[in-house]
Amino acid sequence: MENLLLQALSGLASASSLFLVASGLTVIFGVSRVVNFAHGSLYMLGAYLAFTLVTQLPRGHLGFWGGVVGAAIIVGLIGVVVEVLLLRRIYRAPELFQLLATFGVVLIVQDLALMTWGAQDLLGPRAPGLRGSTEILGLRFPLYELFLIGVGPVVLGLLWLLFHRTRWGTLVRAATQDREMVGALGVNQRMLFTSVFFLGSLLAGLGGALQLPRESVNLHMDLSIITEAFVVVVVGGLGSLSGAALAALLIGELHAFGILVLPKITLVLVFLVMALVLVVRPHGLLGKPEAAARGGQGSAAPLIGPAPPALRRLGLAALAVAVLLPPFLGDYALSVLTEMAILVLFAASLHLIMGPGGMASFGHAAYFGLGAYGAALAGQWLGAPMLAGLALAPLAAGIFGLVFGFFCVRLSGVYAAMLTLAFAQIAWSVAFQWVELTGGDNGILGVWPDRWAAPKLVYYYLALVLCLGATLLLRRVIHAPFGYALRAQRDSTLRAEAIGIDAFRIRWLGFGLAAAAAGIAGGLFAYAKGSVFPTYMDIPRSVDALLMVLLGGVHTLSGPIVGALALTGLQEQLVRITDYWRLVLGSIIVLLVLFFPQGLAGAARARWEARHGDA
Amino acid sequence: MLSVSGLSAYYGRAQILDDVALEVGAGEVVVLLGRNGAGKSTTMKAIMGLVPPAAGSVRFDGAEIAGREPFEIARRGLGYVPEERRIFTELSVLENLEVGRRPATAALRPWTPERLFALFPSLGSMQDRPGGRMSGGEQQMLTIARTLMGNPKLILLDEPSEGLAPVIIERMAEAIRALKAEGLSILLSEQNLHFAQAVSDRATIIEKGRIRWSGTIPELLAADEVREQYLSV
Amino acid sequence: MATLEVAGLEKSFGGVRAVQGVSFAVHPGEMLALIGPNGAGKSTCFNMLNGQLRPDAGTVRLLGREITGLAPRQVWRLGVGRTFQITATFGSMTVLENVQMALLSHHRRLGGLWRPVARLDAAPARALLGRLGMADQAERPCGILAYGDLKRVELAIALANEPKLLLMDEPTAGMAPQERVALMALTAEIARESGIAVLFTEHDMDVVFSHADRILVLDRGRLIAEGAPAAVRADPNVREVYLGSGAVTGAH
Known part of the structure; x- marks a missing residue:
């Protein structure tokens, strides 16, 4: 019985941490409709930066908490940089393309973190004043976990006040629906979006920084948290803060008890739950049907027709090589x-x-x-x-x-x-x-x-x-x-x-x-x-498939073919010539998204049509 | 107040506006008439900066605003009421008004929610209702009220009568006359000639992205061949 | 026999009674207009007729056969064509392909995996477009068409399965005055020729009074008047809730 209580408490602490990260993700999605894959990277950076700051600053309350808050703010600013340099330019691109761009950022951050902090796990100090444990029903429970349990509800309450009781919050909720109209009413929507990114990234950074006393800091934190955060956001309903809180609670407790009941199933438990929730409630627990946000929609997909003669010749040439060369x-x-x-x-x-x-x-x-x-x-x-x-x-x-x-x-x-x-x-x-x-x-x-x-x-x-x-x-x-x-x-x-x-x-x-x-x-x-x-x-293999289709271009079948050849060729070469192939590949992806938003085949087709005056 | 000259704009490679020129004087109501797809909405969007003008000049209140961002243009006192209403459906009536609120700059009497509820009485009785649960006519009034909260000197009203019941259109006409009486300048776009002539001082006709005719309402009513050629009524 | 018979239709949304006790009939070749203030329940009514919404109570009969609660695609198969207030066409296809899709679906050939669409049902699709004056636009993508032309494409699609009933939700919204009259004149001509019953909602009183054989007036979910255009126009109740004085709308 007591054991179950402890397990429930530790589930609450996980839920709280999970909510911090997921709330940032859902806030950013709500406003910008960007599915930010790089959110986990911001979380990881929060943990690394907190490690550096806390170990460099003088020991004690100021050093530790100053380090944690400082890390969160720096991560918020990094989010601003990503928004201004990259995402701001692709708000009008299709959702999956934005996802691709943020995936490029994931790769870049992974290698930058590897260069800065090295490959070994880092162990941070424990929180001053919260090192010990307390007795609950005769069992010892770490104070720091108790502290974390309190953080989640406090952040939820503050966010609710921010969104419903301030002018900024009203503007953000309006921009969620129609960003262009908000601009036409005299609101600087760029600043508004940037500030939302700051807030969302800060929450991710804070979530990461607060993990310092709980677990070691390593290079796998980004992808492990992003999957869970996505699950929480989707189960809760995209853009819904209270939904994210509810889902974080559900997932946190499932983890805690899943280990007790069915240790074998823990790997898949959250996904089983997500599948179940989505089958029953197609928009998550508290989500609403997605209304298409205005001002961010691409135009209609192009017609399909016979391949242009140039492409046909190119295809035949490639086929000839594929048959004759081997x-x-x-x-x-x-x-x-x-x-x-x-x-x-x-x-x-x-x-x-x-x-x-x-x-x-x-x-x-x-x-x-x-x-x-x-x-x-x-x-x-x-x-x-x-x-x-x-x-x-x-x-x-x-x-x-x-x-x-x-x-x-x-x-x-x-x-x-x-x-x-x-x-x-x-x-x-x-x-x-x-x-x-x-x-x-x-x-x-x-x-x-x-x-x-x-x-x-x-x-x-x-x-x-x-x-x-x-x-x-x-x-x-x-x-x-x-x-x-x-x-x-x-x-x-x-x-x-x-x-x-x-x-x-x-x-x-x-x-x-x-x-x-x-x-x-x-x-x-x-x-x-x-x-x-x-x-x-x-x-990773599913992501590879996505990359191939999106790199090549989604509108014609030649797109994925080009994408598949380009990606396998690129990875093959990069791994051979550099240890930092992720950095290079990530940068290439980001540049492609910025300059060839239709994919490689799409860009080639557009260029060909422009030259031949075909509409 | 507003002076547009040589304005052209493109969607992709298609030219939508070609050398558009028009004037709106202080306190004046000017209607932009034309068929669907003639370029009325695009003219308004280009003035507002929502469609980037490829060439030409837009002077408002003594300053050049062509090429500026929409929010900067709005802050100078130009209000925009879009054709499709575009109210914030998740926000209440009062919150919708809050989004539009800007400090008063013009010499006109500043707008408050109370004054707007006097102008549009049906809005006053549903202050906390979400925009999504209002009828089309109520939404159209809310979108005008929201723009007025920014205390503009001139508003661009894109097809305010479209899709509304005749009785509501009558109320809309009364509201526009009341706004004119307050000293507000208005550039209106319309296909409904009955409505346009009831509220406007002058008319400008646009067809295939070019201005074809400009004059006063009495002149337009006298010029049968112009109405026949461009408005097909 | 009436083409469409509606009896005692009811629908509520979260306690608000959007449509209550609506009954009427449409006959072959007849143009019946449904008018009323915004929010009177016209669209709700419409969506219950073709199955997009399930009524809380009441029955919808097509040629005597009950179709209440069937899915839109089943209702379509029974011979009900539909155009939308905001046009809905396939933007990544040409005008011709849009019409071909309706024909292929009508002939139940959409499962085909082998023969290219280009060679299927193209001739009847062209004929249909010709009838609507759209033959020269056949190869243009629907995504770049002018609004008035899109409305004609919708009409062509709606006519593809030789419907007995056409439901047109604000068919002329967003069109220029002359285009409006031309489109409705064409619709009326086709309807009379082929004995199609047409039910349409409309805010343009010029269109309503010049093309409707009969008019229904809906206010707050209830039918408040029904009859010939002249009678409806003279009804003081209708003037009060909907038509107004007619000074700015042409409804005089």
């Missing part, structure tokens, strides 16, 4: 080329969902991984030959795509994206923790191609034919009635339903088709590598 290449180059072919299909399959479908998926790796596991498990447990495995891969991925998609495609925007992420994490943790079936972390080894396909060159041609064929098939579908129906429900669900199109069904089947195509890619990848690991469906 016999003269070594094994390593063949592996890289095989991987490239596979990733082109992977990116093209995500494009079907994101481009024509108008949906976002943060968890597309799930279907890649399910394809890979489908093939590998069939080989290991049923002794299926390679071709059977390759046939099973899209089947497994497609079936799971239909099951998961059944729930995901009912939601919209960020909610849909987060539900796809939740399902991907659930799939990942099953692969990770069902050791008896999947081998867990050790994966499944010995997934080799049949003898005839074993030579690298043969396997390369097999992958090329299957991937190219599937990609061209997807293109065919986009130009056929089904693809048009997908775009129809994206352009106007209202009109689509009014002419008898079942938008849900079309999205659902589109999702399943994309999953099956990703499954082919996954199956081919399994035999190419000879093994399957849970990392095939982890978050």
Whole structure:
């Protein structure tokens, strides 16, 4: 009994910390509609800066608390710099592009932190005056945790007063809905946005700084907190402060008790809860249906048509190289080329969902991984030959795509994206923790191609034919009635339903088709590598897929193809030439977003059309 | 008060405004008439800085404002009432007014919520109601009241009668006459000629982004061929 | 038989009774206007007819068959076309493709994965556009069309499945006076030719009084008048709540 109470208290302390970070994220989203992936990086910087300040300043109350507050303010200012230099320029870009830009910032901050503070974990001092513990019902409970429990409600109360009882708050709430109109009424909306970013970043920094006495400071803090913060914000309802508080409480306590009850399930528990909440309440616990914020919408997507002759020639030339060159290449180059072919299909399959479908998926790796596991498990447990495995891969991925998609495609925007992420994490943790079936972390080894396909060159041609064929098939579908129906429900669900199109069904089947195509890619990848690991469906792989589609451009199928080739080529090269490849890659992403907001293929197309005077 | 000359503007590569010129004198109500898509809204947005003018001059109260940010233009005393109302639906009536509030600069009597509720009585009875739960007519009144809270010297009123019931349009006309009596200058855009002639001193006709005709309301009523050619009534 | 029969329609939102006890009928070839002040419940009424909203009580019958509570797409399949107050078209498609989509859906061919849309139902789509005077705009993207033309595209889409009933929510909002008259004249002509019943809401009294065969007046969720244009115009109650003196609106 007492143990449970302690556990509940420690859950409250986690909830409080989580709320600090999530409140900043939700405040920033509410006003700017920017899904700020870099929010976790600000949290990490808060912790690092607090470490530096607290250890440099004289010991004692002033040194510690001054250090914590100082770190929070510096992080607030860093947020201002990011807003002024980057985000301010892309408020009109599509939501996912902003996400891409902030992901670039994540990479940059990771390497900057590595350069400044090194790779080793740092242990900060404990808070003066709160070092000891107190007795609650005869059990000892750390004072600092008790202090944290108090911080959350105080911050919530202050934020509520700020937003509902000050002119600044009224202006911010107005700008949330229509920023341009607020400007036309004489409000300097740039300053307003910058001040909101300052507040949100400061909260993230404070959240990080306050962790100093609780845990070590390290380079993984950013991504671990951002996933949880996103879960909290989405479960609570985007933009809702009280929702975030409620969700933080829920997630904090779930963590605390999940460890007691089902230690095995902790990895996935929060995602299970998020999936459950979103299935029942599509806009989170206290969220409202997302009204499109004015003044930030892009124009209508362009028409699709036959590829321009220049692109057609370029494609044929690339194909000729892909067919004719390999016999003269070594094994390593063949592996890289095989991987490239596979990733082109992977990116093209995500494009079907994101481009024509108008949906976002943060968890597309799930279907890649399910394809890979489908093939590998069939080989290991049923002794299926390679071709059977390759046939099973899209089947497994497609079936799971239909099951998961059944729930995901009912939601919209960020909610849909987060539900796809939740399902991907659930799939990942099953692969990770069902050791008896999947081998867990050790994966499944010995997934080799049949003898005839074993030579690298043969396997390369097999992958090329299957991937190219599937990609061209997807293109065919986009130009056929089904693809048009997908775009129809994206352009106007209202009109689509009014002419008898079942938008849900079309999205659902589109999702399943994309999953099956990703499954082919996954199956081919399994035999190419000879093994399957849970990392095939982890978050970084999903992010890779997003990067490929967004880098290339979401509006034409040539986009993801270019994106896949560019990203794999870039990563391959960067890792080889520098230790700080994240810094370089992040900077490249940021620059691309700033200067090629339509993606690489989109920019090339725009340039071509401008030169040929085509509207 | 407001003097526009040589104004042109583009959306992408399409030219929407071409060499637009118009004048609004102090205390005057001028109506910009034209078909849908003729460039009325864009003219107003370009004056307000919401669409960047590609060329031309916009002088307001003695200063050049072309190329300035919307908030700077608003602070000089130019109020903008958009066509689509664009009230803040989550905010109450009073909060909507608060967003528009700016210190008085003009020689005109400063506006307070109380004075605005006298001008638009139906708003006074719903001060705490969220904007999203008001009817179209009430929203249209709120959006004008919100702009007046900024104590402007001149307001740009974009199609205030669009989508309103005839009785509400009559009340709107009365309100505009009352504002004129206060000494406020108004640039109005309209397609409804009945409404325009009931409230305006002068008219300017725009067609395909160019000014085609300017004159007083009696002159417009006398010029049948002008009305036929550009307004098709 | 009446094309559409509505009886005792009711709808409340959070305690506010938006529509109460509304009953009426529309007959083949008839132009019926639904007018009333903003917030009188016209849009709510409309949305219950094509299934976007489920009524709290009452029935909606199409050619004698009850359609209350069916989804919009099912209502459409039974022969109800709809245009929206704010036009809703597919912005990433051409005018022709927009109409093709309606035809393909009507012919239940949207599941096709192989044959390109370019070759499907193009000829009937062109014919429909020709009838609405939009043939020369067929290849233009809907995203860049002038508003008046978009309204015509919507009408073409709404006519694609040979509807028995057309629901038009403020069909001429945002159009120039002459365009308004032309669009409604065309609608009336098509309706009479094909025996389509048309129910429309409208704020432009010129349009209402020159094109409606009959007028319904809604105020605070209730029907307060119904009849021929001249009778409705003369009704003192209607003048009081809606038409006003007519001095600034042309409703005299």
